[in-house]
Amino acid sequence: MYIAMNRFTVRPENAEAFEALWLGRDSHLKDMEGFVEFHMLKGPEANGTILYASHTVWASEEAFRGWTRSNAFREAHKNAGETAKLHEGSPTFEGFSTIQHIA
Template identity: 35%
Template sequence: MIVVENRLFVADEYADQFVERFRDSMGKVESQPGFVKFELLTPANSETDSYISQTYWESMEDFEAWTDTDAFAEAHDDHPPKDMFTEPHELEIHDVAFERTAE
């Protein structure tokens, strides 16, 4: 399994709009083969403007296949205002080495 993490730096005045944009775009990825789950992490305090979008995929191939779909293009074609972001986003992809859950 992999985790695709997109760290986005959002200006305070756009925080609510940013979260709504993600909420409104959901429904496009859930039916994709290999998709496991999505999480949008918001800042827990005012010391950061960093939001983290995380998608979990069964494999890198599943994620790459998603990026070649019309649904992916539709989910990313609504361009936000340029001043919504304070810095360029940072994309990272990680393999899940192991996982623990509650008993």
């Protein structure tokens, strides 16, 4: 398994719009080969911002890389430049290969 995460820092006054954006978008993930699940996580508030993380689980890193090169990825991210004003700076990407999974 491969886990792809993006961390976002959001000012509290933008939190409602940021959440609405994520909750209302069509991610196109469900149709992708190797897609397992997605979570949008809301974390703690500290230093005047709220931490959010998108958390996507893939069957493999290869499946995730295929998503990033797909038309579905481009469609899901086509308005990313317009929504960047809702979070501070660029999202921080982190990719992880699973070395243990207990279910």
